[in-house]
Amino acid sequence: MKIYKALLLLSLFMTLIYSCSLPADDEEKETYLEEEDNATAELPWEGETDKFTINAKEGVRLDAPQENGGTAFITIPSTTVRNTRWEFGVHLTFNPSSKNYARFYLASSSNILSGNLNGYYVQIGGVKDNVALYRQNGEQRKLLASGRELMKGNNSPRLYIKVECDNNGYWTFWTRLESENEYTKEKQVKDTDIQSSVCSGIYCVYTKTRSQGFTFHHVQLTNNIETTPNPDDTPDKPETPVDPVLPDYPEEVRGILSFNEVMYDNATDGAEYIELYNPSGITVFVPALKLIRYVDTGSNSTETKTTVILQQPDGNQEISIPPYGYICLTKSAATLIRKHKVSKETIIEISNFPKLTNEDSYLAIMTNEEKSRLIDKCSYFESMHSSSNKRHQGISLEKLSPELPSSTRKNWHSSKDSTGGTPGKINSRE
Template identity: 25%
Template sequence: MNILIYYQKINLFYVSMWLKIFYNNTIMRFILFLLLFSPLLASAQITDNFSDGDFSHNPLWTGDTTEFTVNTSQQLQLNNTTAGASYLSTASANSFLDNTEWHFYIKQSFSPSSSNYARVYLASDKANLEGPLNGYYLQFGETGNLDAVELYRQTGLTSTSVARGNNSAIALSFAIGIKVTRDTIGNWNLYVDAAGGTIYALQASGNDKTFSTSNYFGISTVYSASNATKFYFDDFYNGAIILDVNAPIIVSSTVISDTKVDILFNEHVDITTSQTVNNYSANNSLNNPVNVFRDSINFGLVHLTFANQFISELKNTLTITNVRDLSGNGISNINIDFIYLFISTAAFNDLVINEILFDPKIGGVDFIEIYNRSSKIIDLRSITVSQYDTVNNVLTGVSGISKTRRLIFPKEYLVLSENGNAVKSQYNSYNPNGFLDLSILPSMNIESGTICLATGTTIIDLLKYNEDMHFPLLNETKGISLERINFERITLDRSNWHSAAEAVGFATPAYQNSQYQNPSKTDNILEIIPEIFSPDEDGMND
C-alpha cells in the first residue's frame, strides 16, 4: 500500500511539472487556443457573393424567398411583379457586435423615397425583419430629396438615428459600396464608395451601445409595382474587422495638362505622406513636382504639378515612395508611366472623308470612314459630321462624333456608323478597333447627298456624292462602298472616287482603300477619259 502511494506521488509530481511547463509556455498556450477555438473563428463570418447562383445554402437565407432571385450577373435581386414588402435574413456571423465589420454592394435603379426604399439589417434579434425587433439597420430612401445613407437603432417598432451620411448622396438612382464598423465601446463608423467599389470614404460616425448581441443579418425592401425588380445586393460580409496590412496600389495615371498628372490609388492615402513632394520623382529632367495635393473628395486621388513641361509623345516614368494609406502601410519605390499628348485643333483637310457606304446590304448600315492625313493628334469631341445645305450654305443633321475624349492619331482610319458590329460582320475587319458608334449618323440618300466634317461652323472636309460615281460597268452597287483614291487630291473631285474592288469584298472599313494610290506616284498615272470607250470611229466615245 505504501509503495502504491509512493508511485502515485511520483506520477502526480511529473504530471504537475509537465502541466506547469506547458501552461507557462506562451507558444504552447497559443497552440492550445487555436486547436480549441479555430473552428469557431473560421466560421464566425458571413460572406456571400452569390457566385453559386442561389441563396439556399452557404449561407441559408430565409424569408420571402420566392420574391428574390440571383440574376445572370450573380447578384441578389428583388423579383416581384406587384407592390409590396419583401425580406430575407440569415443567421448572424457572431452573436457579439464588438469589433465587427459589415460591407456590401447595393444598387437601386430608381430614385428612392419613403415608399420605395431598402434596409440592410446589420443586427437583429428576430429573423422576421418586418415586425418588432431589437437591432440596427441602414436605410436607403426617405421623404424629400435629401436621401442619405443612415444608420438606425430599432427598439421594437421605434427607430432612432445613430449616424447619417451625406445629404442627397442617394437622392437619385445609385450603385454604391458600403462599409460599417463598430468597436468595443459602441462607436460606429459609416463608409461609402459612391462608385460602387471598395475605396470607402468615411461619411458619418456615431455612438450607440444599446444592443451588444445579434442573432440575424438581412435585407428588407418596400416598393411600388414599377420598382419591384429594381433592388440589387451583392458581396455581403459580416464578421471581424478586417485589418489593412497591404500598401496602397497605384491604379492609374492620368495626364491633365503639359505640367499636371493625377495619380489614383486603390484606397485612401494619408494626407501628410501623399502631399510630400519628395515622395514623387520623374525622369526626363522632370524631377520632383513643385506642388502635390490630395483630392478634397476622393482621398485616393493625388494631383501633381511639375515645373517643366512634358514633351509630347515621350514616355515619362514616375517613381513613388513612402506614400502611406490610412492604416500606415507605405509604398516603396513603385513606378508608373505616363505620356503627354499634345492635342491640336483640326484645320481644313487635316481629317478627310475617305470611304462611304450609302446603300448597305440587307441587315447592314451606312458608314463614313474618316482618315487623319495630318501629323496632329486630334480630339474628336470637337468634330461633327453632318449633311450640307448647298443652297443656304449651312450644316444640317449635325451629329457630334464623340461626347467623351476620343483621339484620332496621324494616319489613323476610323469608321463612323450606328452599328460597327454590323459593318464588321459583312466586311473584312483587319482593324476591329477602328470603329466608333454614333447614336445618330446623318442620313445618307442612295441617289445623292452631301457629307461634311466640321468644327463648329468651320468646314474640315466636304463631299458631294452621287450613285453615278460608282464604276459604270457594275450591274449592282448595293453593299459596295465608294473609296477615295488619293488623300492629296481634293474631296470634291469626282474622279478621286471609285467603287471598292471585288477582291476585298467591296469595302475596306478602317483600313487602306483598295483603290488607294500613293500621292507621290500620282504624276505617273495614266488616266483614260472616258472610262468606257468604243474605238469604232463613230464619233462617240472613241
C-alpha cells in the first residue's frame, strides 16, 4: 500500500509539471517572463520552507533573514535517476562567488541537502562563473562535467538549465542565457555510480547581503526521454575531482595571519576564543586552520595537548580576513556577541573549538595540509598579564601592537576593555 501511494504521488507530480514546460527556443521571452509559474509554486516543497518565498509570480525565491548568512534548502519528492530530464530557470541578483552560489540537486539519497548524501547536482557559480555537473558520495564531491563561464562579469545572470540522464547512464546538460535563442550543449558524460533517489531540491550558500538574491522558476521533471545507445560525440570522462569552493593556501604562509588576542580563562558568562589579525593590505582566504596547543616539559622538549582543525560549519566555505582586519574563532559566537557587544561579522563559530585551559601554554596556528606549515605562534602565561591580580578570569591577553611578533611576551598585556576583551575588533591597548 505504501509503495502504491508513493507511485500515485509521483504520477500526479509528473503530470502536474509536465503540463507546464519551458518555452520553446523561438518563443518571445517577454511573453514567457510575464507568465505565472503555477506549476513550480504548487510542487510539494519540503525542508527549510521558512527561508523561501514560494508563489506563482516568482517561483521559488530565497527569503532568509537578512541579518544571517549560511545555507538553505528545500526539496521535492523524486525517485528517478535514469530516463529523466530536469529543467529549470534561475535568476541571481549578483555575480556568484565562492560565498554565494547555488546547487540544484537532480537526485539525492537524503532530503537534508546540507548533510552527507549520495546524489547528483548542478552547481551554479562558485569559484568559476559557470554551470557544472557533480556527483556527491557522502562528503566527497566529484566534478563530472564543467560548462562555459556564461555568468562571468554578469551582476544579474538569468539562465535556463536542462539536464538529461538516459537509460544507459549518459548525462547531458545544456545551458541558455535569457538573451540567447537556443540552448548550448555543454557536455556529455557517462556515470552510473548512483541509481536511486528520494528527492530533488534547491540548495543555496549565501552571505547576509545575498539572502534574497536567488530565484528558481519553471521547475520541471519529465520521464520517457530518448535513449542514445551510441552517442554521436564521445562522452567525456569524469574530470579530476576538485573542490569548487575552497581556495588554496598562499605559497608563503608565514606571517599571513598573526595571533592578536587570547581568552583562555573566560568569565562564567563568557567564552574562550582566539583572535587573528591580517597585517597585509589584501584579503586573506584560507580553507581551514590547524590550532595546536602545547606545553613546555623541560629539557628543550614540548608536549602537544590538543590539535584541532578549525573551519566554517559548512566545509565548502573558506575563512576570510579583510585587509588589516580581525577575526575571532570561538565555540559560542552568540556568547561573545552578547558579552563583549561586538559585531557578528568578525566572529566565526567553530563547533569543535578546543578548551584552552588555564595551564601556561603555547599556541601555533598552521595550515591543514599533509605537511602543515606554521603561520604564527604565541604563548599565554598568567605572568604575561599586566595587572597585579592573582587571577585574571574573564580578562583576555591582548597585543600592544598587532604588527610586532606574537612570540614577544612583552608585547602582550591584560585587556583594558570594560567587558574583559575585544574579540573581533581593535585591541583596547592599541
